[in-house]
Amino acid sequence: MPLKANSPEGALDDKWTKYRSTMNLVAPNNKRRIDIIVVGTGLAGAAAAATLGELGYNVKAFTFHDSPRRAHSIAAQGGINAAKNYQNDGDSVFRLFYDTIKGGDYRSRESNVHRLAEVSRNIIDQCVAQGVPFAREYGGLLANRSFGGVQVSRTFYAKGQTGQQLLLGAYQALSRQISLGNVEMYNRHEMLDLVIEDGKARGIIARNLLTGKLERFGAHCVVLGTGGYGNVFYLSTNAMGSNVSAAWRATKRGALMANPCYTQIHPTCIPVSGEYQSKLTLMSESLRNDGRVWVPAHKEDVMAIREKRMSAKDIPEDRRDYYLERRYPAFGNLVPRDVASRAAKVACDEGFGVNKTGLAVFLDFASAIQRYGKTEAHSNGIHNPDPKKIEELGKKVIEAKYGNLFEMYEKITGEDPYDVPMKIFPAVHYTMGGLWVDYNLETNIPGLFALGECNFSDHGANRLGASALMQGLADGYFVIPYTIGQFLSKEIRTPKINSDSPAFMEAEKDVDGRLKKLLSINGSQSVESFHRRLGLIMWEYCGMSRNAEGLQKGRKLIQELRAEFWKDVFVPGSDDEFNPELEKATRVADFLELGELMMVDALDRNESCGGHFREEYQSEEGEALRRDDEYAYVSAWEWKDGDDPILHREDLEFENVELKTRSYK
Amino acid sequence: MKLTLKIWKQKNNSSAGKFETYSVEADEHMSFLEMLDVLNQSLLEQKKEPVVFEHDCREGICGSCSMVINGQPHGPNKGTTACQLHMRYFKDGQTITIEPWRAKAFPIVKDLVVDRSAFDRIIQAGGYISVNTGQAQDGNAIPIEKGLASEAMDAATCIGCGACVAACPNASAMLFTSAKVSHLGLMPQGEIEHTKRVQSMVTQMDSEGFGNCSNVGVCEAECPKGISIENIARMNRQYIGSVFGSQTKVEKA
Numbered sequence: 002m003p004l005k006a007n008s009p010e011g012a013l014d015d016k017w018t019k020y021r022s023t024m025n026l027v028a029p030n031n032k033r034r035i036d037i038i039v040v041g042t043g044l045a046g047a048a049a050a051a052t053l054g055e056l057g058y059n060v061k062a063f064t065f066h067d068s069p070r071r072a073h074s075i076a077a078q079g080g081i082n083a084a085k086n087y088q089n090d091g092d093s094v095f096r097l098f099y100d101t102i103k104g105g106d107y108r109s110r111e112s113n114v115h116r117l118a119e120v121s122r123n124i125i126d127q128c129v130a131q132g133v134p135f136a137r138e139y140g141g142l143l144a145n146r147s148f149g150g151v152q153v154s155r156t157f158y159a160k161g162q163t164g165q166q167l168l169l170g171a172y173q174a175l176s177r178q179i180s181l182g183n184v185e186m187y188n189r190h191e192m193l194d195l196v197i198e199d200g201k202a203r204g205i206i207a208r209n210l211l212t213g214k215l216e217r218f219g220a221h222c223v224v225l226g227t228g229g230y231g232n233v234f235y236l237s238t239n240a241m242g243s244n245v246s247a248a249w250r251a252t253k254r255g256a257l258m259a260n261p262c263y264t265q266i267h268p269t270c271i272p273v274s275g276e277y278q279s280k281l282t283l284m285s286e287s288l289r290n291d292g293r294v295w296v297p298a299h300k301e302d303v304m305a306i307r308e309k310r311m312s313a314k315d316i317p318e319d320r321r322d323y324y325l326e327r328r329y330p331a332f333g334n335l336v337p338r339d340v341a342s343r344a345a346k347v348a349c350d351e352g353f354g355v356n357k358t359g360l361a362v363f364l365d366f367a368s369a370i371q372r373y374g375k376t377e378a379h380s381n382g383i384h385n386p387d388p389k390k391i392e393e394l395g396k397k398v399i400e401a402k403y404g405n406l407f408e409m410y411e412k413i414t415g416e417d418p419y420d421v422p423m424k425i426f427p428a429v430h431y432t433m434g435g436l437w438v439d440y441n442l443e444t445n446i447p448g449l450f451a452l453g454e455c456n457f458s459d460h461g462a463n464r465l466g467a468s469a470l471m472q473g474l475a476d477g478y479f480v481i482p483y484t485i486g487q488f489l490s491k492e493i494r495t496p497k498i499n500s501d502s503p504a505f506m507e508a509e510k511d512v513d514g515r516l517k518k519l520l521s522i523n524g525s526q527s528v529e530s531f532h533r534r535l536g537l538i539m540w541e542y543c544g545m546s547r548n549a550e551g552l553q554k555g556r557k558l559i560q561e562l563r564a565e566f567w568k569d570v571f572v573p574g575s576d577d578e579f580n581p582e583l584e585k586a587t588r589v590a591d592f593l594e595l596g597e598l599m600m601v602d603a604l605d606r607n608e609s610c611g612g613h614f615r616e617e618y619q620s621e622e623g624e625a626l627r628r629d630d631e632y633a634y635v636s637a638w639e640w641k642d643g644d645d646p647i648l649h650r651e652d653l654e655f656e657n658v659e660l661k662t663r664s665y666k
Numbered sequence: 667m668k669l670t671l672k673i674w675k676q677k678n679n680s681s682a683g684k685f686e687t688y689s690v691e692a693d694e695h696m697s698f699l700e701m702l703d704v705l706n707q708s709l710l711e712q713k714k715e716p717v718v719f720e721h722d723c724r725e726g727i728c729g730s731c732s733m734v735i736n737g738q739p740h741g742p743n744k745g746t747t748a749c750q751l752h753m754r755y756f757k758d759g760q761t762i763t764i765e766p767w768r769a770k771a772f773p774i775v776k777d778l779v780v781d782r783s784a785f786d787r788i789i790q791a792g793g794y795i796s797v798n799t800g801q802a803q804d805g806n807a808i809p810i811e812k813g814l815a816s817e818a819m820d821a822a823t824c825i826g827c828g829a830c831v832a833a834c835p836n837a838s839a840m841l842f843t844s845a846k847v848s849h850l851g852l853m854p855q856g857e858i859e860h861t862k863r864v865q866s867m868v869t870q871m872d873s874e875g876f877g878n879c880s881n882v883g884v885c886e887a888e889c890p891k892g893i894s895i896e897n898i899a900r901m902n903r904q905y906i907g908s909v910f911g912s913q914t915k916v917e918k919a
Contacts, residue, residue: 052799067720068786070826071728087806123802130802132795132853134819141809159819165727166822173794180790188783211775240722274695277704280724409726412743412750413697478799527710529703573715579678579776581718582710 004651007439008112013657017116021483025490032057035489036220038205040192040247043072045453046226047171048477054178062184063207065191070172073240077164078285080156081470083121088145092153094118100151105461106611107660112440113458120479121471125157127478131170135159148466149286149337156467161405167470192247193512195254198504202449206512213577215512217505219498222448229432229454233592235536237429238283244588245595248436248455256444257637259437259457262603265464265612266545267430268341271413272361281428282413284406286466289334291369296353296362298322306355313363313422324348332665339463339612342427346545356424365422370395433460437637441484448488452476462611516576519586524569528585531566539596547603548616556600563593598638601646608632629660667692667758673717674765679773694754701753718777724749729825733778734765739829739888747890767828769837771875782828784874791870792863793846795856808854822849823891830885836877841885843871844901845893861908865916868905
């Protein structure tokens with residue numbers, strides 16, 4: 002099928018303004034007669050549901066959580082980017098656009114990214130008006146900080162809890178619409194299928210998780226804001242409940258899944274400590290401003306550390322390898338996420354990992370403590386301070402900057418990072434891939450829209466820090482409320498959707514059959530144990546680096562695991578009660594298919610770009626080798642049960658930026 | 667380490683519950699919830715029903731996890747949610763009692779899971795600023811004093827877990843409600859609707875069946891985010907001020 006991006010004509014910086022002024026509208030009296038389903042209440046979903054409610058549409062919003070406020074957007078730490086140029090440091094919409102395209106390794110669509118950069122400014126205004134308590138300067142104006150991969154200070158933040166504050170802002174806006182009766186909220190309802198009638202998305206089948214009852218909901222269109230699929234790796238920084246099911250059910254109904262192999266591995270997470278581990282905790286990127294990453298230069302020191310005969314502090318400077326500073330002198334410890342993660346993997350693969358599993362490197366703040374301590378002493382008029390005083394003052398500065406992160410690290414590991422270096426290792430964090438959407442954020446199924454992390458649109462092959470919050474809110478507050486009109490303006494004569502029609506009944510029957518099947522297998526292995534095994538396969542063959550042979554093997558292993566799952570899984574209880582094991586089973590069943598598609602996509606993309614590193618395609622120095630002539634396209638996959646997925650290509654056209662090799666040497 | 671667990675099991679809100687005893691082999695590096703994962707895995711291997719508990723982010727921010735551990739909401743560590751609590755704070759051979767939040771306004775769903783939708787309804791009653799998308803002026807148009815913004819931020823860090831209600835002998839939701847009233851009321855943007863907000867939210871809180879505040883202070887002590895009881899004092903002042911000092915009156919629902 003031909004993929005039409007539907008980007009408006011005209012100059013890049015005019016496209017959105019012109020398009021917005023000329024697109025079709027739905028009159029207020031008609032809005033009242035139109036129903037919209039929004040699935041997911043994170044930043045994208047809650048912002049969309051609230052705004053569409055404000056506009057006068059009848060909105061039904063769904064979350065599997067007990068409250069919309071629990072969505073995993075809440076865990077974002079660092080901040081949100083916006084091209085405000087409040088710091089007078091030369092920021093602009095074009096610069097944010099350019100940084101995002103380049104950071105994404107030239108694998109995203111210019112028109113979408115430029116629109117994102119444009120509306121980024123409105124987001125900050127909107128959130129301030131909602132009462133989001135952003136950090137401020139002494140003069141009372143908004144504060145900014147810097148993030149990786151850029152040279153300006155454009156990140157707005159609320160301590161280390163920016164995601165929480167932005168989500169609560171959206172949750173409160175949504176709560177207001179609920180109280181006004183414009184949004185009907187369905188907590189503890191999980192979408193288990195998409196219903197298509199006459200080729201258009203017209204509703205969903207949801208399971209009431211408290212009673213287990215399947216319910217049919219009809220609407221003129223369906224909007225998904227259901228997040229990413231990082232949990233396919235089992236261990237990730239995602240929440241335990243984060244899942245791909247809504248997006249995957251849409252894929253099974255014909256929506257295209259784009260670039261599923263683009264996954265972001267975050268370099269600074271707390272390492273795995275044992276086989277029981279359930280999730281990984283992120284340590285903010287901001288730590289790399291002051292922390293130096295290293296491993297011992299000699300194997301005997303590595304062994305001594307693993308056997309606890311030595312501590313990091315016993316290793317003298319000349320026996321340490323600050324490998325990021327050595328390999329990338331220009332950017333040092335502040336190389337982008339994909340580069341830092343791969344370098345840590347190389348160090349550990351070569352046997353220099355510093356914990357008992359051999360999968361950890363040091364992130365050391367001793368130099369920073371010394372440096373800040375000396376500056377503090379100097380500014381306090383203390384001359385010739387003793388080393389103890391320097392350390393004391395330096396630790397105070399570090400505490401002011403990163404106190405909450407250090408505390409979290411100590412809680413989890415039991416080690417004091419002010420005294421001994423942190424141990425960190427890369428972990429799955431974000432997925433750039435997702436449902437294919439056009440400029441209107443509409444999938445190839447008319448009337449089905451996808452927002453935020455669950456679509457593929459803006460981050461290419463690698464996302465920059467503090468851009469996920471920006472995209473979720475841009476899509477929800479400032480894009481979908483307009484672009485949805487392009488579809489709905491043609492639907493004003495469509496009567497209320499009848500959820501008793503054959504399409505709905507059939508979809509419900511499908512879901513019911515699937516649930517009954519899962520319960521009837523009565524095998525011997527828990528859902529969790531399958532999920533863990535899937536995660537290990539994904540990490541081994543489709544993780545930080547990939548090769549053709551491994552991907553083929555990985556695909557086969559997943560097919561075998563899937564077959565075993567459907568023969569031997571054990572799901573206790575019944576389907577007419579609150580049954581979290583059954584919920585988990587439906588989600589893992591979907592991951593077992595998505596995982597295979599990721600392998601297929603990674604195998605098809607014979608180049609290295611951003612989060613996708615193919616060992617066959619690297620420079621002599623081991624850096625990623627992009628192949629623009631052949632692979633400057635979006636891979637949008639059509640899923641076929643029991644058959645090979647079919648590739649549809651959207652060729653990317655770059656009219657405003659020149660494709661260059663990213664170098665951090 | 668070998669542990670004995672006494673866990674509250676209850677099929678649903680209409681059936682009676684009771685404590686069941688389990689033993690589990692844990693590792694000191696595990697989080698408390700990972701210890702429960704290990705227990706559930708072994709129950710599933712024996713084809714038994716696992717213990718149901720609420721959890722999601724497992725990094726102390728989503729507010730899902732909600733269990734009383736040895737009599738304390740979220741367990742023995744200060745400023746720590748159950749998901750961030752680690753097993754090294756327990757001793758080999760110890761018996762640990764695990765119960766759900768207990769409050770009339772939080773009916774039990776199953777085992778350790780309760781229904782906290784009363785909190786959502788309190789927010790829906792007025793825990794917001796009435797501004798539609800697209801109406802905002804420039805973000806820097808109203809300067810806000812740094813200290814004030816940071817005080818509002820401290821109140822806004824509430825994760826809505828309900829530990830304050832579970833800890834309070836009156837099952838009062840004053841800490842939760844006052845944190846939102848304070849956060850919004852301290853910001854100039856939220857001041858405009860303040861009078862109506864404080865009355866609406868308090869009225870809703872009362873109608874949900876939460877108890878009153880009698881200054882015990884255990885809510886603050888058990889709050890994993892350290893929300894200050896000063897917020898309650900502030901809300902009381904503002905509530906009284908709004909009832910006696912203004913024309914705005916919110917009727918009971």
